[in-house]
Amino acid sequence: MAGVDRSLVAGVPVFAGLAPEQIDQLLQEAQSVRYPKGTNVFQQDEEAHSFFILLHGHLRVFKLTPDGQQVVVRFVTPGEVFGVAMAIGRMTYPATAQAVVDSIALVWPSAAWPRLVATHPGLAVNTLQTVGSRLQDAHTRVVELSTEQVERRVAHALLRLAQRAGRKVEAGVEIDFPITRQDVAEMTGTTLHTVSRILTAWEAQGLVEGGRQRIMIRDPHKLFLLAEGSPS
């Protein structure tokens, strides 16, 4: 589709090492689609018709358990590919992706994937690295859930959020999109009550600063020490 400029995807890792003409060619097959805040880009168990690159906004990717609990898998930030279910051999999406703010993504039909990787071998190699680093992240979470207490898990989660979606402001680093205590609970395997108690305590120590759907880290270094288990 016309109108998608190459500069939009200049720094996207999945396109690393591909020639400009190749990138243009890939972009021609994509559509740019808007997803208003609150809408789902795709839903768990739905047929994996498309794969995506986020251009603008933020997505919350979560799994729903049979008894209705949600577990946040990750947040997608601009420049990331997502919804690559087909590429990893799945017919359906393993989770739901929901826009937490108005978002825009490039959309390719999944059916085009085999042809695209055949034409651009670098694509499979780059995607392999992307999926690989997500595997690392997932294993890190497994280790944390298995061995750390709640407070340290929350600290780790916030530090990771700050790194990937932090905006530097005067007084510290602020998470760049609306995020609830419930979200943090669903990232760390605990309850919103416990998260609230922990954040309140940290706020009293000047470690973080809260607000409705807002978290700002005032002292990243101290939070890091806490995450690594140095006695409070």
Add this chain to the structure above:
Amino acid sequence: MAGVDRSLVAGVPVFAGLAPEQIDQLLQEAQSVRYPKGTNVFQQDEEAHSFFILLHGHLRVFKLTPDGQQVVVRFVTPGEVFGVAMAIGRMTYPATAQAVVDSIALVWPSAAWPRLVATHPGLAVNTLQTVGSRLQDAHTRVVELSTEQVERRVAHALLRLAQRAGRKVEAGVEIDFPITRQDVAEMTGTTLHTVSRILTAWEAQGLVEGGRQRIMIRDPHKLFLLAEGSPS
């Protein structure tokens, strides 16, 4: 290296769709190496010099936390690739792989990977699917650790073990390699004490049968119901 017959890797998914001549060509670059029980195939944080396919035996892959706790990432069974750190863009291994019984693996130098995928594009695609399915597994574990109680996590872990490494015997399905209560604890984020108590209780109900480094599932269906949360 001579002496590695194609029939050894007939059903290995990573080679799916490759022509027999291509497979022969890949095998020529590999060495077959023995790893006696208890030895490490590679170690966490060590430079990722090689990648592997397990031909015979079983490996226990685990991560070591800074405070010395181990978390079992998975068990490798014959036919699986492992140690593909380089392919997913890491210079070092993220975990340790240890032979739980005498094992044999095919070994390629990591340095050969870029050339191999360039020559055999199907390799990257297949590896992507393999890594993708591991990502699924890891996310499943995150969901379980986040939302389920210990007993159900242990049930899920045993069912997965039985599926991937179960040997049918007269009275049920037996895990096909020596596995300790401690191992199960490290797979499920609990302690060996709790695992022991759970297994003892299940044994009293005729669900499983234990022994030193031995677990046999007598009633997979009942165990499945328990794993899915049906009231005991």
Add this chain to the structure above:
DNA sequence: GGCCATGTTTGCGCCGGGTCAAAGAGCGCC
């Protein structure tokens, strides 16, 4: 065949954090 190392069982006490309940606070919408 007996010793020793490694793995397993079991009891007891305690506490991190989940559950239940209810009262505030901020924001969007009409």
Add this chain to the structure above:
DNA sequence: GGCGCTCTTTGACCCGGCGCAAACATGGCC
């Protein structure tokens, strides 16, 4: 500009499962 929904805070209670401790079983090895 006020009403109501959503998000957050805080309290009180309680229990699953972890930590500690000690006895017991099993198989490998000399």
